[in-house]
Amino acid sequence: MNTRKTLADLKIGERGEIIGFTDALLSLKLLEMGCLPGSDVEMTHLAPFGDPIAIKVSGYTLTMRKDEAATIQINPLKN
Amino acid sequence: MSQRPKIALIGNPNAGKSSLFNSLTGLRQKTGNFPGVTMDKLTGVWEIEPGKEVDILDLPGIYSIYPKSIDEELVINILGNPTHEDYPDMAIVVADASNLKRNLLLFSQVRDLGIPTVLALNMIDVAESEGYVINSIKLARELNVEVAEINAKKGIGVNGLRLAVSKTLANRYASNDGLPLPVDEQLLAGIELKFGEADPYRSLLWLMEHDRLKMFSPDQRKTFDAIQDEFQFKSEEYKTSETVKRYEALSEVVERCVINLNRQWDAPPVKTWTDRLDSLFLHSVGGYLFFFLLLFVMFQAVFTWAVYPMDAIDGGVAYLNDWLKAVLPASALTGLLTDGLVAGIGGVLIFVPQIAFLFFFIAMLEETGYMSRVMFIMDKLMRRFGLNGKSVVPLISGVACAVPAIMSTRSIGSWKDRLITIMVTPLMSCSARLPIYTILISLVVPEKSILFGLFNLQGLALFGMYLLGFLMAIISAWVMKQILQVKERSYFIMELPTYKAPRFKHMAISILNSVKAFVFEAGKIIVAISIVLWVLASYGPGDSMSEVDARLRKANPMLSASELSNRIAAEKLEQSYAGHFGHFIEPAIKPLGYDWKIGIALITSFAAREVFVGTMSTIYSLGGDVDDENATIKNRMRAEINPDTGKPLYDAALGFSLLIFYAFAMQCMSTLATTYRETKSWKYPAIQFFYMTALAYLAAFITYQVLA
Numbered sequence: 001m002n003t004r005k006t007l008a009d010l011k012i013g014e015r016g017e018i019i020g021f022t023d024a025l026l027s028l029k030l031l032e033m034g035c036l037p038g039s040d041v042e043m044t045h046l047a048p049f050g051d052p053i054a055i056k057v058s059g060y061t062l063t064m065r066k067d068e069a070a071t072i073q074i075n076p077l078k079n
Numbered sequence: 080m081s082q083r084p085k086i087a088l089i090g091n092p093n094a095g096k097s098s099l100f101n102s103l104t105g106l107r108q109k110t111g112n113f114p115g116v117t118m119d120k121l122t123g124v125w126e127i128e129p130g131k132e133v134d135i136l137d138l139p140g141i142y143s144i145y146p147k148s149i150d151e152e153l154v155i156n157i158l159g160n161p162t163h164e165d166y167p168d169m170a171i172v173v174a175d176a177s178n179l180k181r182n183l184l185l186f187s188q189v190r191d192l193g194i195p196t197v198l199a200l201n202m203i204d205v206a207e208s209e210g211y212v213i214n215s216i217k218l219a220r221e222l223n224v225e226v227a228e229i230n231a232k233k234g235i236g237v238n239g240l241r242l243a244v245s246k247t248l249a250n251r252y253a254s255n256d257g258l259p260l261p262v263d264e265q266l267l268a269g270i271e272l273k274f275g276e277a278d279p280y281r282s283l284l285w286l287m288e289h290d291r292l293k294m295f296s297p298d299q300r301k302t303f304d305a306i307q308d309e310f311q312f313k314s315e316e317y318k319t320s321e322t323v324k325r326y327e328a329l330s331e332v333v334e335r336c337v338i339n340l341n342r343q344w345d346a347p348p349v350k351t352w353t354d355r356l357d358s359l360f361l362h363s364v365g366g367y368l369f370f371f372l373l374l375f376v377m378f379q380a381v382f383t384w385a386v387y388p389m390d391a392i393d394g395g396v397a398y399l400n401d402w403l404k405a406v407l408p409a410s411a412l413t414g415l416l417t418d419g420l421v422a423g424i425g426g427v428l429i430f431v432p433q434i435a436f437l438f439f440f441i442a443m444l445e446e447t448g449y450m451s452r453v454m455f456i457m458d459k460l461m462r463r464f465g466l467n468g469k470s471v472v473p474l475i476s477g478v479a480c481a482v483p484a485i486m487s488t489r490s491i492g493s494w495k496d497r498l499i500t501i502m503v504t505p506l507m508s509c510s511a512r513l514p515i516y517t518i519l520i521s522l523v524v525p526e527k528s529i530l531f532g533l534f535n536l537q538g539l540a541l542f543g544m545y546l547l548g549f550l551m552a553i554i555s556a557w558v559m560k561q562i563l564q565v566k567e568r569s570y571f572i573m574e575l576p577t578y579k580a581p582r583f584k585h586m587a588i589s590i591l592n593s594v595k596a597f598v599f600e601a602g603k604i605i606v607a608i609s610i611v612l613w614v615l616a617s618y619g620p621g622d623s624m625s626e627v628d629a630r631l632r633k634a635n636p637m638l639s640a641s642e643l644s645n646r647i648a649a650e651k652l653e654q655s656y657a658g659h660f661g662h663f664i665e666p667a668i669k670p671l672g673y674d675w676k677i678g679i680a681l682i683t684s685f686a687a688r689e690v691f692v693g694t695m696s697t698i699y700s701l702g703g704d705v706d707d708e709n710a711t712i713k714n715r716m717r718a719e720i721n722p723d724t725g726k727p728l729y730d731a732a733l734g735f736s737l738l739i740f741y742a743f744a745m746q747c748m749s750t751l752a753t754t755y756r757e758t759k760s761w762k763y764p765a766i767q768f769f770y771m772t773a774l775a776y777l778a779a780f781i782t783y784q785v786l787a
Contacts, residue, residue, distance in 0.1 A: 032145075045358075045455075047361065047456050047458060048364070048367060050459075054357075058181065059178045061353075063458075065570070068572060
């Protein structure tokens with residue numbers, strides 16, 4: 001589905017719920033680092049030039065590049 | 080081999096493993112790491128009961144047993160191989176209680192490998208402040224292991240941990256749940272047939288990670304490949320499903336053992352200190368400004384604060400030298416002791432204050448958690464040049480020493496990014512260049528305060544040298560990126576730890592270790608070369624040396640005694656073996672503005688650049704024009720006259736040409752050896768040596784020709 005929102009679409013301060021991953025190799029790393037389906041994520045920082053990004057998920061702050069964030073599908077949540 | 084039981088410390092990065100290691104072992108650690116770089120295992124001794132000691136092995140922090148980069152491989156190479164010399168009798172998994180679920184993932188994997196395990200719950204205070212109450216007794220029952228509550232930073236809970244460890248060591252009970260996800264029985268039987276009986280989960284680890292396990296030969300790896308093909312076993316899929324499955328089970332455990340008070344309150348999240356600091360440090364403009372400012376202050380400090388102890392050491396060495404000359408009978412041996420040995424050792428000792436300052440700053444960056452912020456804000460920029468945000472750590476540590484810096488590239492997952500980082504890291508100005516910079520800058524840059532006394536011009540010049548090294552490193556990286564057209568995926572999924580106050584004791588230990596390593600390792604080479612140099616500079620082919628005395632006396636009957644002896648000394652140096660070497664390469668270095676004396680220094684610093692200053696001080700104290708009073712290296716060099724112009728030899732053109740040469744030249748055997756070890760090929764150290772030397776020659780040539 002093209003309309004599916006990903007983590008990369010969030011703006012600073014916006015939140016979402018992880019529903020799945022589109023990249024099999026990255027998903028293992030993401031899972032191990034605590035990005036679990038069903039958990040809430042919040043976009044907290046953009047690095048200079050807008051990439052990479054920092055997110056808050058299950059109590060941690062993780063960084064990833066924009067294209068990596070685009071492999072995480074989310075349901076946007078209202079604040 | 081000691082007969083003491085071995086305990087491995089395992090845990091996520093930032094779970095408090097190193098703090099626990101330090102509070103258990105104190106100063107009884109065998110390996111000292113450079114600050115900013117904990118690449119290797121650390122070992123120490125813990126007295127668990129009076130008279131009973133155990134070996135503690137601190138392993139690099141990992142998120143799961145499946146490695147993603149080379150530094151993480153070490154852990155499965157030890158835990159997956161029961162015949163490994165470091166294979167532990169048991170493990171302590173240190174878990175951050177404020178994020179239990181993720182930390183338990185690693186715990187469950189380690190336990191399933193068949194290693195008796197104790198769970199150490201750290202940061203319970205943090206968990207409670209966030210509204211989580213953990214029932215650790217219930218958790219112990221659910222997980223079927225001993226659980227100890229600790230506060231690693233304050234050293235609380237060590238007694239409980241002692242008890243849990245003693246119990247586990249006594250019954251060696253490894254609670255093993257078997258495989259997290261079932262696989263074909265035939266598959267396991269196949270591995271067992273070829274590789275012997277093993278715990279099923281360990282067999283599976285062998286199968287999935289056989290390329291990263293050093294215990295297997297190429298043939299054995301082929302066998303694993305064949306088994307994988309035969310059963311159509313997809314490692315990555317299995318790992319992902321396994322991780323999901325483990326989380327499902329662990330969620331239930333956590334649900335039963337942790338009470339979340341926030342659910343009842345539903346309080347809005349509080350802004351933590353880390354959040355507040357991050358809004359400055361990660362700011363798109365402010366973040367860069369702060370980082371730049373920090374580096375600037377660091378170099379100003381290294382230059383201005385360290386001057387006082389340095390002057391004291393310099394003066395002390397000169398005084399000692401004069402005193403020795405005064406009390407000892409004038410002989411060749413006295414010459415060796417004073418001009419050879421003492422001058423050489425003085426050349427090393429004087430830089431200890433600066434190096435200590437430098438290591439202090441780098442340790443601070445790492446300890447506080449600021450280093451990962453730098454990686455974050457620099458990633459995009461570094462990527463344009465073929466590097467990676469993670470390259471920042473090697474580049475910054477390269478300011479101390481390229482050897483540990485190159486080792487720290489192991490955390491970079493992508494081979495191409497890692498290779499480029501290794502190749503350009505030695506262009507960062509390391510602490511061995513600092514002495515050379517210091518001396519040359521003080522000769523050619525006036526000591527002046529500018530901008531209302533805010534900045535010191537010499538400090539500014541020093542900062543410029545470091546900046547130059549960095550710029551050349553990223554430009555070279557960009558060129559290599561164009562040459563190495565490899566499409567390889569690199570990723571940047573990384574945790575930003577919370578800010579922590581630095582542990583000063585921890586830092587003091589690592590600074591002490593690094594300074595010790597510098598003084599002894601570099602010192603050995605410098606002293607050896609100083610002695611060789613003294614011999615080469617004091618003796619010459621045939622009887623050319625003995626001739627000098629008589630010849631000059633006859634030719635200059637009008638000269639005063641002291642002037643005559645200076646002339647004799649200078650002439651003798653020129654006629655010595657070292658002088659001949661210097662003259663031999665003079666044509667090649669003349670275009671850079673160097674004379675044969677500098678040529679001697681270039682030859683001696685070929686294997687280790689830190690020898691330069693020692694060589695200079697030996698050369699100029701042998702062929703000195705300065706009275707013995709106040710005869711520091713700096714004054715001797717300042718007094719050197721260019722015979723062609725009659726002006727001081729060390730003018731701006733020569734000074735800057737030499738500065739540039741030493742900034743770029745590859746003059747460090749240890750670095751080349753490390754590059755060889757890390758790339759497993761002679762090709763890369765060879766390329767590194769030639770491109771850097773060519774760069775140095777060319778840049779110094781241009782500098783001299785433009786300024787002269």
